[in-house]
Amino acid sequence: MNFFYHGxxxxxxxxxxxxxxxxxLTDPPYLVNYRDRTGRSIANDVRGDWLDPAFSEVFRVLKDDALCVxxxxxxxxxxxxxxxxxxGFRIVGHIVFAKSYASKARFVRYQHESAYVLAKGSPVLPAEPVPDVLPWQYSGNRLHPTEKPLSCMRTVIGAFTKAGDVVLDPFxxxxxxxAAAKQLGRRYVGIELDATYHAAAQNRLADRSAIAA
Known part of the structure; x- marks a missing residue:
């Protein structure tokens, strides 16, 4: 089961x-109407009316006693x-990814990204839990304005899954x-609304050298 849907x-x-x-494991729009330096944007990044139905569906398709990050x-x-x-999720953990640089500065310098660990039911504890503070490697944002580092996604997937598991990313x-799931021998289901980003992902998933980066 490896699917990457456009829609x-x-x-x-x-x-x-x-x-x-x-x-x-997903990185949804942050509801901040983000634009990068080149003007690239993210769909549905203004209002959060999609949050409830999207995460209700994520909860439904997850197996019992499973996790979402x-x-x-x-x-x-x-x-x-x-x-x-x-x-229906319970919040069971929080991960901070520490950057060596500031992506923005206002009242403070913004030098981290963060994600919550959400539980459906009572998942088994990982054999080797990851630290709740992990290093961040800049991706370069070549393919997407908020492109997450492959190394970070690989660490998270490796901690919470085993070979052959199916990993979902609806955003x-x-x-x-x-790409991280494929590299680790997991199966994946991805969904992306934007045609440009979807095409970039399809090319990436078909390119062994890009996945290994």
């Missing part, structure tokens, strides 16, 4: 059967928290989660 996850997730996904926009933490809890962007 809206609110339309594609309902076509996936109940309880077939082992683990979800989701990045989030810290200025909209309340909206993400409420959506996760309404979907897959340039396919980093899926």
């Amino acid at each position: 809206d996850c609110l339309e594609i997730l309902p076509t996936i059967p109940d309880a077939v996904i082992d683990f979800a 989701s990045f989030y926009g810290w200025t909209k933490t309340d909206e993400f928290f409420n959506a996760w809890k309404r979907a 897959a962007g340039s396919g980093t989660t899926c």
